[in-house]
Amino acid sequence: MTDDHVTLAHGAGGVASRRLVAEHVVPRLAVDPDHPGAPLLDATPFATSSTRLATTTDAHVVRPLRFPGGSIGSLAVHGTVNDLAAGGARPLVLTAAFVLEEGLPLATFDAELDAMAAAARAAGVRVVAGDTKVVERGRADGMYVVTSGVGELATAPGHDPSPTRLRPGDQVLLTGPIADHGTAVLLAREDLGIDADVCSDTAPVWPLAEALIGATAHGAHLRVLRDPSRGGLATALNELVLDAALGIEVHEPDVAIRPATRGACELLGLDPWCVANEGCLVAVVAPEVADAALAALHGVGPIGALAARVGEVVAGPPGRVVATTGFGGRRIVDLMAGDPLPRIC
Amino acid sequence: MTDDHVTLAHGAGGVASRRLVAEHVVPRLAVDPDHPGAPLLDATPFATSSTRLATTTDAHVVRPLRFPGGSIGSLAVHGTVNDLAAGGARPLVLTAAFVLEEGLPLATFDAELDAMAAAARAAGVRVVAGDTKVVERGRADGMYVVTSGVGELATAPGHDPSPTRLRPGDQVLLTGPIADHGTAVLLAREDLGIDADVCSDTAPVWPLAEALIGATAHGAHLRVLRDPSRGGLATALNELVLDAALGIEVHEPDVAIRPATRGACELLGLDPWCVANEGCLVAVVAPEVADAALAALHGVGPIGALAARVGEVVAGPPGRVVATTGFGGRRIVDLMAGDPLPRIC
Numbered sequence: 001m002t003d004d005h006v007t008l009a010h011g012a013g014g015v016a017s018r019r020l021v022a023e024h025v026v027p028r029l030a031v032d033p034d035h036p037g038a039p040l041l042d043a044t045p046f047a048t049s050s051t052r053l054a055t056t057t058d059a060h061v062v063r064p065l066r067f068p069g070g071s072i073g074s075l076a077v078h079g080t081v082n083d084l085a086a087g088g089a090r091p092l093v094l095t096a097a098f099v100l101e102e103g104l105p106l107a108t109f110d111a112e113l114d115a116m117a118a119a120a121r122a123a124g125v126r127v128v129a130g131d132t133k134v135v136e137r138g139r140a141d142g143m144y145v146v147t148s149g150v151g152e153l154a155t156a157p158g159h160d161p162s163p164t165r166l167r168p169g170d171q172v173l174l175t176g177p178i179a180d181h182g183t184a185v186l187l188a189r190e191d192l193g194i195d196a197d198v199c200s201d202t203a204p205v206w207p208l209a210e211a212l213i214g215a216t217a218h219g220a221h222l223r224v225l226r227d228p229s230r231g232g233l234a235t236a237l238n239e240l241v242l243d244a245a246l247g248i249e250v251h252e253p254d255v256a257i258r259p260a261t262r263g264a265c266e267l268l269g270l271d272p273w274c275v276a277n278e279g280c281l282v283a284v285v286a287p288e289v290a291d292a293a294l295a296a297l298h299g300v301g302p303i304g305a306l307a308a309r310v311g312e313v314v315a316g317p318p319g320r321v322v323a324t325t326g327f328g329g330r331r332i333v334d335l336m337a338g339d340p341l342p343r344i345c
Numbered sequence: 346m347t348d349d350h351v352t353l354a355h356g357a358g359g360v361a362s363r364r365l366v367a368e369h370v371v372p373r374l375a376v377d378p379d380h381p382g383a384p385l386l387d388a389t390p391f392a393t394s395s396t397r398l399a400t401t402t403d404a405h406v407v408r409p410l411r412f413p414g415g416s417i418g419s420l421a422v423h424g425t426v427n428d429l430a431a432g433g434a435r436p437l438v439l440t441a442a443f444v445l446e447e448g449l450p451l452a453t454f455d456a457e458l459d460a461m462a463a464a465a466r467a468a469g470v471r472v473v474a475g476d477t478k479v480v481e482r483g484r485a486d487g488m489y490v491v492t493s494g495v496g497e498l499a500t501a502p503g504h505d506p507s508p509t510r511l512r513p514g515d516q517v518l519l520t521g522p523i524a525d526h527g528t529a530v531l532l533a534r535e536d537l538g539i540d541a542d543v544c545s546d547t548a549p550v551w552p553l554a555e556a557l558i559g560a561t562a563h564g565a566h567l568r569v570l571r572d573p574s575r576g577g578l579a580t581a582l583n584e585l586v587l588d589a590a591l592g593i594e595v596h597e598p599d600v601a602i603r604p605a606t607r608g609a610c611e612l613l614g615l616d617p618w619c620v621a622n623e624g625c626l627v628a629v630v631a632p633e634v635a636d637a638a639l640a641a642l643h644g645v646g647p648i649g650a651l652a653a654r655v656g657e658v659v660a661g662p663p664g665r666v667v668a669t670t671g672f673g674g675r676r677i678v679d680l681m682a683g684d685p686l687p688r689i690c
Contacts, residue, residue, distance in 0.1 A: 011406075011688070013575025013621070014681030018584070040584075042572050043401035043432025045498060045505050051396060056388035057440035057493055059478040061356075087388025095402035097491045099444070131491075133404040134687060139486050146442045146476075148402055148493030153390060160390050227387050230358025239363070239385075276358070336359030342479060343356070 006104040011134025020132060024106065028113035029096065029120075029127045044128040046093050050152045054089035056080055057148040063343045065112065065142050067188035069180070069200030070278075072145050073115030075345060078202045078278055079229065080147040081123045085209040086227040086281065088161045088219060089151030094120060095129040096147050101140035112143065123204035125149065154210065155219030163243035165223040171290035172248060172311035175208050175297055175304055176201060176280035177256035178233050179272035182344045183264050196264040203279035207300045208307075212283050215296035221286035222293075228282050229345055231336045234273040236282050237311075237321045238335040245318045250311035250333065252323045274336040276344045279303065284313060351449040356479025365477060369451065373458035374441065374465075374472045389473040391438050395497045399434035401425055402493040408688045410457065410487050412533035414525070414545030415623075418460030420690060421490040423547045423623055424574065426468045430554040431572040431626065433506045433564060434496030439465060440474040441492050446485035457488065468549035470494065499555065500564030508588035510568040516635035517593060517656035520553050520642055520649055521546060521625035522601035523578050524617035527689045528609050541609040548624035552645045553652075557628050560641035566631035567638075573627050574690055576681045579618040581627050582656075582666045583680040590663045595656035595678065597668045618668075619681040621689045624648065629658060 009016035021040065058079040065072045081091040096116060100109060120127050153160060180201040187198055209225055216222035228236035233255065241248050257265075257272050265272045285293045290309060297307035321333040354361035366385065403424040410417045426436040441461060445454060465472050498505060525546040532543055554570055561567035573581035578600065586593050602610075602617050610617045630638045635654060642652035666678040 008687040012681070012686055013577075013580055014619070017576070018680065041432055041507065042428040042570070043399040043434055043494075043496065045397065045399045045432065045434075048393070048396045048398060051393045052390065053393060053495070054388040054390045055438060055440055055493075055495060056474045056476075057442045057491070058476050059442040059444050059491065061444060061478045061480050083387040087386055087390065089388055089390075093400060095400055095493050097402045097404040097442075097493070099404050099406060099489055099491075129401045131402050131404050133406045133489075135406050135486065135489075136687075139484060141480065141484050144444055144478075144480075144489070146402070146404065146444075146491035146493075148400075148440050148442070148491075149388075150398070150400060150495055151388065162386065225387070230362070232358075235358055274359070335363065336357070341357055342353040342481075 004106055006100045006102060006106060006109065006134055008102050008134050011132060024110055025113060025130055028117050029130065046128055048092065048152055052153040054084055054087040054151050054153055056083040057146065058083060060145045060345060061343050062185060062345050063141060064188055067185045067200055069184055070202035071112060071115050073112035074119040075202050075278060076145040076147045077116050077119035077123060078204055079345060080149040081125055082205045082227045084149050084151035085206040086225040088153055088155040088213060088225065090154050091123060091125045091149055091151045091206055093128045094125050094147050094149045096127055096145065097131040099140045099144040100132060100134045101142055102134055102137045104142055123206065154213050159219035161222060161224045163224050163240045166244040166246050166284055166313050168246060168313055168315045169287050170223055170284045170313040171287050171309055173283040173285060173294060173307060174255060174310045175307040177258050177306055178277055179257055179261050179265060179275035181278040182275035182341055183261050185344050186268060187264060194264055194267050197260045198264050201277055201279035203303055205279060205281050208281050208297055208304055211296040211300050212293055215293045216285055216289050221289040223284040226282040228277045228280065230276050232274045232276055234333050235336055237333065241321055242319050247314040247316050247318060247320045248311055249314050250321065250323045253326045254308050254310040256306050256308065273333060349451055351445045351447060351451060351454065351479055353447050353479050356477060369455055370458060370475055373462050374475065391473055393437065393497055397498040399429055399432040399496050399498055401428040402491065403428060405490045405690060406688050407530060407690050408486060409533055412530045412545055414529055415547035416457060416460050417490050418457035419464040420547050420623060421492045422461050422464035422468060423549055424690060425492040425494040426470055427550045427572045429494050429496035430551040431570040433498055433500040433558060433570065435499050436468060436470045436494055436496045436551055438473045439470050439492050439494045441472055441490065442476045444485045444489040445477060445479045446487055447479055447482045449487055468551065499558050504564035506567060506569045508569050508585045511589035511591050511629055511658050513591060513658055513660045514632050515568055515629050515658040516632050516654055518628040518630060518639060518652060519600060519655045520652040522603050522651055523622055524602055524606050524610060524620035526623040527620035527686055528606050530689050531613060532609060539609055539612050542605045543609050546622055546624035548648055550624060550626050553626050553642060553649055556641040556645050557638055560638045561630055561634050566634040568629040571627040573622045573625065575621050577619045577621055579678050580681055582678065586666055587664050592659040592661050592663060592665045593656055594659050595666065595668045598671045599653050599655040601651050601653065618678060
């Protein structure tokens with residue numbers, strides 16, 4: 001048992017802790033791939049090419065740990081690099097902190113370290129520091145993973161994305177179909193007897209952000225980017241209008257939802273606009289660059305292929321998101337209230 | 346109940362999440378004290394004055410949440426700023442991620458946010474980004490707090506502290522008495538019937554690191570700094586000699602331990618050399634600057650008052666820490682094995 005499973009000793013800072021880090025974490029997340037045997041330091045030095053940086057942190061408590069399309073390890077990398085991307089920052093370095101539960105199979109931990117390493121490589125970031133703590137059986141549902149990151153701002157000075165930059169007439173772009181991530185996790189959670197082919201969209205979105213910054217004169221005509229994760233598209237748009245004191249009108253038929261995802265949401269009683277995404281971006285751009293921005297997104301590859309113009313910033317009613325249907329109807333899109341979807345990320 | 350306690354909805358990304366952040370987190374940890382109403386962004390921009398940085402992360406799962414001398418909130422700030430300090434980096438910005446348990450009184454969360462804010466102010470860092478997740482009752486023991494940080498390297502280029510810089514003859518300095526933190530937490534954990542006046546030493550150690558860098562020609566004669574937290578002094582010294590492939594001899598009578606702490610450790614059956622510290626530093630310096638470094642530490646204030654020269658780097662046996670007693674005896678100081686002290690930080 002002791003050899004194959006996490007024990008409290010693994011978190012206590014002595015011989016077992018050192019072995020856990022040296023034999024499991026370092027070979028997989030290699031603090032510095034150029035110096036695999038380098039001593040582990042209390043803090044890890046890194047160099048930047050800019051003094052204009054951004055940082056963010058994300059706790060991941062998704063249940064179950066693995067789901068179609070991803071797992072807590074890949075999700076933990078994408079959650080943080082995507083927040084950096086939405087801040088207009090090229091992801092540079094990540095840190096990873098693990099809260100492990102006593103009794104967790106070490107093979108499970110290893111698999112998530114491997115998933116993190118692969119996701120970090122694909123996203124072009126290095127995991128440069130980490131920490132591992134262990135809590136008693138039952139007190140962490142396997143594992144929780146917190147990632148934090150630092151990125152270099154890629155927008156020109158004075159053009160950091162912010163909801164305060166929104167102006168009436170600005171165009172709202174959305175990359176990719178919505179609701180895949182949350183739906184996939186919910187379907188994986190229990191045997192709901194729903195046979196739906198839904199995969200999480202978890203993926204790094206920096207290539208999309210970079211394309212948008214390039215198509216908007218280093219961000220001069222890019223108002224804001226938003227990673228519509230927890231709370232979904234509805235929450236992301238509502239947060240924008242609340243912070244901007246403007247309105248947004250969305251043309252509902254332009255918001256892509258895969259048929260399998262739409263069907264599963266109906267069976268689960270979920271509004272897909274409120275379901276988490278982990279691989280798409282909402283962007284608001286000045287009207288004069290909207291076509292170029294959309295073309296740039298389409299040029300990124302599969303992740304940008306379904307990017308579409310879905311709406312427009314309007315003067316009012318301020319703080320309101322309104323969806324228009326294909327038949328001239330209008331409905332208010334609220335911040336998600338009522339029953340939450342806990343532990344989706 | 347819903348109004349006074351954390352619920353799963355607080356972690357789901359909708360209305361309740363937004364209120365938790367807007368009404369509890371932001372007013373206390375104010376993302377930017379100059380712009381208290383500024384919109385919350387996916388990632389927070391910050392500027393540095395250098396491109397030579399360091400980063401670290403620390404998960405905190407201490408039980409109980411509060412103990413004499415501190416609490417999980419202050420500890421979470423000190424844990425990360427002290428790792429940065431030990432890396433030779435002036436702490437600049439922090440991020441904080443919370444895993445909260447359903448049913449946690451909001452007053453408890455608020456108290457820890459206040460403790461973090463006070464500790465961050467005292468340490469001269471800003472908390473610039475955060476995340477809050479909620480897990481079901483029983484799955485987080487109240488709350489876990491992960492902090493990550495970025496600091497600016499204060500050592501001159503090429504003089505980053507590292508165990509690979511150790512040379513025989515180097516002097517080992519220790520600030521402050523050891524074992525107070527872990528002992529205080531253990532005494533607080535259960536009603537052990539031990540009436541000991543022991544307080545955690547949790548405190549920011551950057552002023553000590555800064556003094557050492559100043560006294561060693563911008564780090565040219567500073568070999569390494571170490572924050573002897575989990576696993577205590579014994580683990581910190583053993584990690585140094587393992588990474589340096591040299592030995593260290595420590596003169597045991599020079600290692601300060603408060604009488605109350607020593608007595609409590611005896612009653613608890615603990616080796617104080619293996620007990621966690623959260624407000625002291627181990628420094629290894631070139632012999633020619635040892636006196637000046639010690640004087641600089643004494644000049645910092647109460648936190649440096651008991652700094653002492655406790656040992657010396659020796660050629661061998663490599664990888665061994667040996668303690669010499671006042672009577673000419675010698676004992677090997679091992680990495681902590683055997684019974685761990687879990688959840689001390």
